Amino acid sequence: MRSAVVLELIPTELPWLLCIAFVAGLVDAAVGGGGLIQLPGLFATLPQQAPSLILGTNKFSxxxxxxASAWRYARTVRFPWRPVLYATAAAFTFSFLGATAVSLLPKQAVRPLILLLLIAMLIYTLIKKDFGALHRPREIGRRELITALAMGAAIGFYDGFFGPGTGSFLIFLFIRFFGLDFLRASAAAKVVNLATNLAALSFFLPSGQVMLALGIPMAVANVAGAVAGTRMALRGGTPLIRKLFLVLVVVLIGKMGWDLLH
Known part of the structure; x- marks a missing residue:
């Protein structure tokens, strides 16, 4: 039944969704936030499908x-692996808890807090002109590893429960607490983000909440976009990623502010 979705979409909606997946992959590879593009595109194109199917298909692709972007970054950019792996393990575990909390906690109660955090993050980055401009990695000791665990747990829970802006928060935290520049922070964020996606899929796939006939071609387009986005980020370096980061945070603030008012 779900395989018929793709056949029904040809020849108009499917190419449109593939374009959306490509652009989402490109943006996400550079600075995160691909879900802001791909998820609304899926909801708008497939209004008749259950939200869980849309979410699962989005996570799959x-x-x-x-x-793809995490693999390319890991091969090209050097960053401290120990705190990244600690954060990744915690994020994978706590994203499950976040997903289970969806039915227990009202999302509307979280939106104002996240909006305030995004505004604070934007102001901090704008005021500190050198924030993330230089790569000044800190010595990795017990304190840093505990910070990585706490950071991964918080972000993992947030991504499982709510989601928007996960990549931006990760980039900011890797710069703030580990002294990475924007390029390396973006690379580290991709590794952690991959873990939260895998955790979510371990719920969506077994429960049949992924339209594979649509998710597979969208995944191919997303990978193509991710390869292009990673190449662009590596060429543009920290200055480009900082600008894209600020633009994305402004967009997130605008979207969440709009959602609160409507």
Missing amino acids: AMFGTG
Whole structure:
């Protein structure tokens, strides 16, 4: 039944969704936020499908793009692996808890807090002109590893429960607490983000909440976009990623502010 979705979409909606997946992969590879593009596109194109199917299909295709960019970054950019792996393990575990909390906690109660955090993050980055401009990695000791665990747990829970802006928060935290520049922070964020996507899929796939006939071609387009986005980020370096980061945070603030008012 779900395989028929793709056949029904040809020849108009499917090419449109593939374009959306490509752009989402490109943006997400550079600075995160691909879900802001791909998820609304899926909801708008497939209004008749259950939200869980849309979310599962989105996570499925995005995971491949995130994996492609994480692999490329890991091969090209050097960053401290120990705190990244600690954060990744915690994020994977706590994203399950976040997903289970969806039915227990009202999302509307979280939106104002996240909006305030985004505004604070934007102001901090704008005021500190050198924030993330230089790579000044800190010595990795017990304190840093505990910070990585706490950071991964918080972000993992948030991504499982709510989601928007996960990549931006990760980039900011890797710069703030580990002294990475924007390029390396973006690379580290991709590794952690891959773990949260895998955790979500371990719920969506077994429960049949992924339209594979649509998710597979979208995954291919997302990977193509991710490869292009990673190449662009590596060429543009920290200055480009900082600008894209600020633009994305402004967009997130605008979207969440709009959602609160409507």
